[in-house]
Amino acid sequence: MVELMGNWKRTHMCGVLNLAHIGQEVTLMGWVHRRRDLGGLIFIDLRDRSGIVQVVFNKERCGEEVFQKAEAVRSEYVLAVKGAVVKRDPDTVNPKIPTGEIEVVASQLKILSVSNTPPFSLEDDINVSESVRLKYRYLDLRRAEMQRNIILRHRITKWVRDFLDSKGFYEIETPMLTRSTPEGARDYLVPSRLHPGKFYALPQSPQLFKQLLMLSGFDRYFQIARCFRDEDLRADRQPEFTQIDIEMSFVDVDDVIALNEEMLADIFKKALGIELSLPLPRLTYKEAMERYGTDKPDTRFGLELKDVTDLVRDCEFKVFSGAVASGGSVRAINAKGCAVKFSRREIDSLVDFVKNYGAKGLAWIAVEHDGLKSPITKFFTEQQLSSILQRLEAEPGDLLLFVADKDDVVFQALGQLRLELGRRLNLMDxxxxxxxxxxxxxxxxxxxxxxxxxxxxxxxxxxxxxxxxxxxxxxxxxxxxAYDIVLNGVEIGGGxxxxxxxxxxxxxxxxxxxxxxxxxxxxxxxxxxxxxGAPPHGGIAYGLDRLVMMLADRDTIRDVIAFPKMQNASDPLTDAPSEVEPKQLKEVHIRVDA
Incomplete structure (x- = not known):
């Protein structure tokens, strides 16, 4: 059944055909996305990376031999088709696809490869476990949404290269085998065959080498750099990842930020059609922590933290006054309108939520039209309560939420609570x-x-x-x-x-x-x-995976990496990491202590 291409040459991609091609003879090659048999007519949606086009096999026009081949075709078979582009009848136009106004009437067909039934449907928004998707990643990557992600990644990488080249940067590769250095995450170690007992390390970043390039006089360097970190299990980290790595000489903070704002504006315009308003806002670390409880603030919504330490240091509520006396603080969030929106059960769930982040509890005051409702108001004077309400700009219907503890606990708990409220109230636009x-x-x-x-x-x-x-x-x-660039609460770069x-x-x-x-x-x-003679220098590195994830509106970086690892750093596709032959271990002077 399988045939060779012979002298057939593809003339067009499937997804580019439109009304301008009507009457043209085309040769298409791709995968069978869907097949429908209506007796004397067979419709095949043929797919390649550019999109889908409908191919029609009419027994009277293509002949018995070609029609019989079409009858044998199944999903994910690889075909080569010759035919003419024609306009669809108005009642058969498919507005859901770019090629929906035309179809290809087939005259010849070659089956280039057959396929088993895939383990999952190759549609967008599939409901299948990630482990299965990664085991059959080559199939997962055939899906349109995955191809869009990978193509966007390619384009962003190219735009970065073009922009930096236009600004006088040179792309220079740095070593992948280097020496292990302390501080930071664990290194991936590579044993040396020629130097018994010694090891290379895979780079966690090109940091030291890019600094040495500044000493070498290259002045402006960049690299799309592969990096490796042997980190403990974390939800959205990869053992190998990609950085957009940039370094400049004779600069200070404002110079680095200005150039990067220009580059980000270029990327956002090309990727999303969004015009960034420059200069971008800045927060000091201290201000970010005090207002948002995190150095990665999501500024799409309010619910900012307010410090009420000075107002409660002498109150009779020992949870508050005790925290202040021990050097901590008391801070609060005004959840506007939530005294009405949240039931007592929902408020109790918020109390449980902050305990996951080190807080011993969550105090609350519901501001109602006829007064205050709370188990803690009895510990405060009228003046103290009035001052708290004024500081938090409280109005009837508001729910005031307090955490008292060491600053790091208060920031962690309230910062996470703020994000949880943002999710529950649909504030993350x-x-x-x-x-x-x-x-x-x-x-x-x-x-x-x-x-x-x-x-x-x-x-x-x-x-x-x-x-x-x-x-x-x-x-x-x-x-x-130091400076980080944060997008919707996610750090995408730092330097x-x-x-x-x-x-x-x-x-x-x-x-x-x-x-x-x-x-x-x-x-x-x-x-x-x-x-x-070392020049003053500085730079920045972006997590390319994170940047693409954000611009592609995905929830995980694994959706924008062609062949990612699982959370436990394993690869179900190739079954890595794996054992190796004893001979290989002996060559690099290693004995496994199982």
Missing amino acids: KSKYNLVWVTEFPLLEYDEEEKRFVAKHHPFTAPMDEDIQYLDTDPARVRSK SIRIHTTEMQEKMLNVLGFSKEKAWQRFGFLLEAFKY
């Missing part, structure tokens, strides 16, 4: 694309487990000039020249101005707990390079 820069991140954060400071971003981020004086005496106070002197890099590593000897052992090549 998918037609909006709100971009915001978050700047002035803390340079360091204290790790309670390791009992030391760790880098908030990475150890090569420069401190703000006016805060350098606090590095020795109050490291937690030091702000950095910083880098340290570019040996002295400052040594000081930074010392604050992180590295002795001078250990710092030079780990990063000596960089510290040495800084001694030979």
